[in-house]
Amino acid sequence: MKVITLFENRTISEEYISKHGLSLYIETANHKILFDTGVDDSFIYNASKLGVNLEEIDIAIISHGHYDHGGGLEGFLKINSKAKIYIGKSAFDNHIKIIEGNVKHDIGLNKKLLPNSRFIFVDKIIKIDDELILFADIKGKKLVPIGNDKLLKEDSNGLVEKDNFEHEINLLINENQKYSLICGCAHKGIVNIIECANDIVASHLKIVIGGFHLKGMDFSSSRDTAFLDELATLLSSNGVEKYYTCHCTGEEAYSYLDEKIKNLNELKTGMIIDL
Template sequence: MKFAVLLENSLDNLSKQRESLKTDHGLSLYIEWKGRRILFDTGPDSSFAMNAEKMGIDLSLIDMAFLSHGHSDHSGGLEEFFRQNSKAPLYLHREALIPHYSRKADGRIVPIGVDPVLLKRYENRVRFIDENQEILPGLDVFENIPENFPRPMTNHNLFMKKNGQMGPDDFRHEIVLSLEENAGIYIITGCSHTGVVNMVNLVKQKKPELPVQAVLGGFHIYSRGGKAAVTNDYLKSLTDALKALDTDFYTGHCTGEDNFRKIETSLPGKLYRMNTGCSKVL
């Protein structure tokens, strides 16, 4: 399996295209798996597509796309993707279309959801995930992630409007992707609002016979600007839980630089930074 980061909050220092690539608060991953090309999230706008072109990745050849959850920093580039690609289905949870909101530092509540009009326009390409589903042999999507480990407290600023009522986001719209290869599993999580530990444990429960080779995605434990937005106690509990999972983690976006450095000291050789422009064969 190979992955490339089309967009993330920061730049990869080793990328040959470093000076020309765009960064933003968001995430978009390109994955090659068993001869198939997969797009996982599209970042906040069309920047992921411009970066893909500079990285030599042809979006028109994508075979399937996945949306990890219904927030605009992962879905904002969907229109550009549909424009460049005329064939690939888009898999997402049905509840990703529910209106979602974020509370800003000044107290304003602003919409951060997926554009339902856009998805209506391309409804022949949309595939809703309403339950755990095998898309292809060895490629599974899981939903309804149980909360056995505490979810990140950064979720307290995120809301949803369901049946006309505003309330805390329950993140039923979040999915996790599982790819089997090399006699193991690779897990793609997006933002991990439901908790990266919970996501990994769910996949392990569903696929107990296969070891987890690596996990890709953010941990959702920081606020914009890269500062820690969880307590030291939570960060320690998370670090201990990640260590116990005994696998490799490639993380960025909503993990934050400060948090990454703190966790890295306890997971030497197990925690890796993923930035815009980086790519790796696993």
Template sequence: MKVVSLLENTSTRSDMRTEHGLSLYIETGKHKILFDMGQSDAFAANADTLGVDLRAVGLAVLSHGHYDHGGGLAAFLERNSSAPVYLSRYAFEPHYHGEGRYIGLNPALRGSAQLHFTEGETRLGEGLTLCDCNQNTRERPLDSCGLQMAQRGSFGSNQSDGSAQPAPQMAQPEDSPERNPGGSPQGDLAAGSQGIPDGCACTLVPEDFRHEQYLLVEEHSRRVLFSGCSHKGILEIVRWFRPDVLVGGFHFSGLPLDDTLAGYAAALDGYPTEYYTCHCTGSAQFQFMQQYMKRLHYLSCGQTVGI
């Protein structure tokens, strides 16, 4: 199996475009897969530079409904008009940063015929399984990470095709200077506010990440798991899947370099898993965790690894 980092926050190559986001190209003996698409068309430009033909991709997966993983969706659809794109039925729900900044997907893309909405466990083909783990038992409480969502019941997809509710307004990136008019964390949002459909008054509540899903690739008796941001908790995710290899972000960026993080690293190292991390793990956190983990590697933009 070959994994190519098309887009990540960092790169050691001067010919790569970087941004806060993630996009991976996965090639097995039977499949060519695009996993996430960054926040712009940068992943596509890098794919051209790296010799990855996006037109040959057989299927794509969107790990969750945040702009830094799905902002490049339009760019992919422009380049590949046949590959199905698998995303959670909840991916187009309005998602916000703690100060009311909209960080969701572009709702104008919601009606694309290439989108296939998923829930629970979905078999994509031989050796390919998508799981959202929403019904799995947790050992640790879920941390909303300061992120929010429009209150369930006020807005949400309640049909399997994800099209039950009207689409919200155009998504704005997390670093947009715009703010939700009149909105405040865990406060009321008026109809027509950023990301909220007309005629729908909503309330911001802590994010539950029900839109996040994980791709399990099984080949040659090995289990390789791909996780975009691991919002549901990297320790929980590793316990649920017990993969031979895990590729993805740990969502540790910003955490203090202290005994708590050291404990997380030691717990991860207790599994026989090989880790290729990136994106939201954080560079300082990665370097700190290397002291406690024997099989931890960083996958930056432009790198290729054989698994």
């Protein structure tokens, strides 16, 4: 399996465009996968520089309904005419972030893309084939990111409430009965997502790739550092061979966890990993 970071907050070289967001190209034995599109069409430029032909993508996945993961979807649809687009069932609902001064900021996807016959909406578990499984409906409550408190959703009646992230989906890739997990921001909590994945495949995971949504944590707060300490303990003891984290984990949180988790690595725009 090959993973190429098409778009991430940081970059290995100034020749690539880098902003807040995430997009990964994943090549397996049977598929060429686009996992998220970043905030805009920048991933298209980077893909060209990295030798990735987006026309050949046969499966695209949008991990959840925030613009920094699906903002480039319209651009991808113009380039690629064949890929099925897998996306959470409520990804196109109204998603809101509270910023300074209690201002509500729209962080959702472009509803003008609906309807589209290429979209396949994921509710619980979809087994695409023997290689790929998509899953949502995470029940666990361990170490849910503190940053979720500022993220809201609005229903069809205009009722605004905390986002429950039912629109978040995750990918499992099977290589010779060894499974890798790809997630976007792990709003449901990376520990809970891993435990759900373990239950689905009845084994430990080989690789975990994705953001842990730890940006904005207060390192002077005993509550926040206790959260990170417990997270480090659980991630170090659950049988995962290697982690690659990125995007919403945040540089400070990554540095903190890197001191405690021996098998933790980071991704940047332009990185190519052969697994």
